[in-house]
Amino acid sequence: MTPHRWQKSSYCQEGDACVHIAAAPDAIHFTDRPEPPHPTLTLTPTAFRTFLRALKGQHLTPR
Template identity: 55%
Template sequence: MSPHRWQKSSYCQEGDACVHISTGPTLVRMADADPPRNVLTVGAKAFGGLLDLLKSSGGR
């Protein structure tokens, strides 16, 4: 069992096409399922930059 607390994206549709996120003070983990099978870990600052970019581009 994963020690991280995972949260499903609020933009998730029905089925398996969901992103799950686990945050910490310095890292953000993104996974394809809960429990996670494939996990991408990035720095919190880099993840914040990604969110800013997505917001400014309208998610395109």
Template identity: 50%
Template sequence: MNPSWQKSSYCSEGASCVHIATTPSGTIHLTESGDPTHSILGATPQAFAALIHVLKENPAHV
């Protein structure tokens, strides 16, 4: 897989950033630019939507 990563719009220059990519099958991948091991988290669209919902409802925990 050679994903096309998109950087979070909340990322400032030089900061550790969240990046997201999707696969043709619909799986969503997340990674963090400051992670030296380049760990990638995979999620279904439903799980990703639930994550975004929780983060929007609880911004103090982000």
């Protein structure tokens, strides 16, 4: 398995309260720390778009 290439959120300030994201063609991975072991949330690209719309408070009806 290829390791993920984690990127720290641009909204992250100094400290440990950051989100790290790794994108793959078929999945988007999230974690709060890129060093293993770490819990990871994995979403499909479609689920990721829905997740972002929900965070932004936008309408969730599929287009």
